Amino acid sequence: xxxxxxxxxxxxxxxxxxxxxxxxxxxxxxxxxxxxxxxxxxxxxxxxxxxxxxxxxxxxxxxxxxxxxxxxxxxxxxxxxxxxxxxxxxxxxxxxxxxxxxxxxxxxxxxxxxxxxxxxxxxxxxxxxxxxxxxxxxxxxxxxxxxxxxxxxxxxxxxxxxxxxxxxxxxxxxxxxxxxxxxxxxxxxxxxxxxxxxxxxxxxxxxxxxxxxxxx
Amino acid sequence: xxxxxxxxxxxxxxxxxxxxxxxxxxxxxxxxxxxxxxxxxxxxxxxxxxxxxxxxxxxxxxxxxxxxxxxxxxxxxxxxxxxxxxxxxxxxxxxxxxxxxxxxxxxxxxxxxxxxxxxxxxxxxxxxxxxxxxxxxxxxxxxxxxxxxxxxxxxxxxxxxxxxxxxxxxxxxxxxxxxxxxxxxxxxxxxxxxxxxxxxxxxxxxxxxxxxxxxxxxxxxxxxxxxxxxxxxxxxxxxxxxxxxxxxxxxxxxxxxxxxxxxxxxxxxxxxxxxxxxxx
Numbered sequence: 027x028x029x030x031x032x033x034x035x036x037x038x039x040x041x042x043x044x045x046x047x048x049x050x051x052x053x054x055x056x057x058x059x060x061x062x063x064x065x066x067x068x069x070x071x072x073x074x075x076x077x078x079x080x081x082x083x084x085x086x087x088x089x090x091x092x093x094x095x096x097x098x099x100x101x102x103x104x105x106x107x108x109x110x111x112x113x114x115x116x117x118x119x120x121x122x123x124x125x126x127x128x129x130x131x132x133x134x135x136x137x138x139x140x141x142x143x144x145x146x147x148x149x150x151x152x153x154x155x156x157x158x159x160x161x162x163x164x165x166x167x168x169x170x171x172x173x174x175x176x177x178x179x180x181x182x183x184x185x186x187x188x189x190x191x192x193x194x195x196x197x198x199x200x201x202x203x204x205x206x207x208x209x210x211x212x213x214x215x216x217x218x219x220x221x222x223x224x225x226x227x228x229x230x231x232x233x234x235x236x237x238x239x240x241x242x
Numbered sequence: 243x244x245x246x247x248x249x250x251x252x253x254x255x256x257x258x259x260x261x262x263x264x265x266x267x268x269x270x271x272x273x274x275x276x277x278x279x280x281x282x283x284x285x286x287x288x289x290x291x292x293x294x295x296x297x298x299x300x301x302x303x304x305x306x307x308x309x310x311x312x313x314x315x316x317x318x319x320x321x322x323x324x325x326x327x328x329x330x331x332x333x334x335x336x337x338x339x340x341x342x343x344x345x346x347x348x349x350x351x352x353x354x355x356x357x358x359x360x361x362x363x364x365x366x367x368x369x370x371x372x373x374x375x376x377x378x379x380x381x382x383x384x385x386x387x388x389x390x391x392x393x394x395x396x397x398x399x400x401x402x403x404x405x406x407x408x409x410x411x412x413x414x415x416x417x418x419x420x421x422x423x424x425x426x427x428x429x430x431x432x433x434x435x436x437x438x439x440x441x442x443x444x445x446x447x448x449x450x451x452x453x454x455x456x457x458x459x460x461x462x463x464x465x466x467x468x469x470x471x472x473x474x475x476x477x478x479x480x481x482x483x484x485x486x487x488x489x490x491x492x493x494x495x496x497x498x499x500x501x502x503x504x505x506x507x508x509x510x511x512x513x514x515x516x517x518x519x520x521x522x
Binding site for chain 2: 033034035057058059061062063065141142143144198199201226227228230231
């Protein structure tokens with residue numbers, strides 16, 4: 027069984043929970059007391075991940091500590107459907123968005139930790155960097171829409187979408203509104219409408235698109 | 243100028259374990275800067291005008307910026323042997339501290355905000371329950387509350403009809419008692435302690451006293467944080483920002499009895515910090 031060292035409020039951990047749910051991969055969850063216990067910074071945890079970050083994914087002797095690597099691993103295990111098209115341009119674009127997701131975590135993600143769990147730092151800079159990243163994402167997704175596309179790369183959702191989705195969908199938690207980014211909002215709806223989508227605190231399921239209970 | 247009735251109450255300002263471990267917490271209370279730290283082995287809370295009254299209870303440091311009108315309320319269950327006391331940690335919310343308490347008292351939102359955990363459609367009905375303002379303790383109590391819950395607690399296996407009692411013993415603190423899946427003869431106790439930073443910003447400290455020997459601590463914390471963070475985005479979007487104490491455009495229903503009693507109790511006692519006095 028694949029084991030995920032997990033924290034319920036972490037956007038990066040949710041990335042892996044969401045990917046696993048969409049792929050029907052069962053994970054064993056090990057809750058880590060990230061807040062208030064800071065167990066991810068403990069000596070015991072450093073044995074597992076010297077970087078002291080979450081999530082950590084363990085499958086046999088394989089230990090992964092980067093969430094984008096985990097997305098690749100889970101997607102490879104489950105056939106190639108979620109890796110994006112394999113032509114050179116698309117493959118490079120998927121890599122671009124996997125790296126870009128790191129910028130989202132370093133800006134929107136930090137703004138959220140500041141506003142919610144009292145992390146100290148330059149909140150104005152984090153929000154400004156978050157807006158800069160959202161403008162790039164908005165431009166890219168608008169181009170895709172004009173070309174009739176929905177997803178970041180290719181004609182189907184891929185690990186690129188899953189990598190970028192959590193910190194974008196949670197941006198309001200850090201005081202960054204998505205009001206100015208309509209293509210981004212539509213894209214988050216498309217992801218939330220996927221079969222087997224799972225939610226996390228701050229990211230709600232699409233109640234409004236589901237039939238009312240008495241109709242179902 | 244903040245009313246003396248507000249100044250003379252107790253407010254949570256820190257998690258005791260973190261302060262005792264040497265952390266220094268620079269924060270705010272009722273719009274004024276305060277510092278919480280250990281000095282000569284004693285927890286002190288210092289404001290601009292000097293030290294505040296301090297007491298330690300239920301895992302947290304409580305301060306009174308005025309002259310305490312009464313001792314801090316008791317939670318007798320916290321002293322029972324066999325209970326696990328869980329400090330859930332702070333979460334900041336951009337909302338009125340009174341709204342954070344009111345949300346904790348509400349049952350009707352369970353199926354919609356805590357879907358498949360504390361409630362689920364079509365089980366949305368809030369059955370009749372009783373509410374009183376107890377004169378001996380001057381607390382708001384709601385009793386005989388029942389609700390169908392798919393996963394009432396970390397230790398619950400499948401859906402159960404959960405019984406609840408709610409209690410407001412201080413303007414920015416509430417305590418609930420709910421069916422304990424592991425011990426049907428006892429109640430699990432969950433508190434929400436709200437530190438009013440300003441009228442529209444608060445630090446919220448959930449806390450639990452449970453009968454549960456099986457669930458790892460990290461999972462208990464994660465479960466309660468999941469629940470509270472589902473509320474956070476809702477709380478930050480409530481309008482008007484301040485809690486209206488007079489009926490106006492809102493039409494309360496039978497399910498809102500506890501909230502109505504809480505608002506009346508606040509008004510009667512002049513606890514209007516975070517409240518809107520003009521009918522909304």
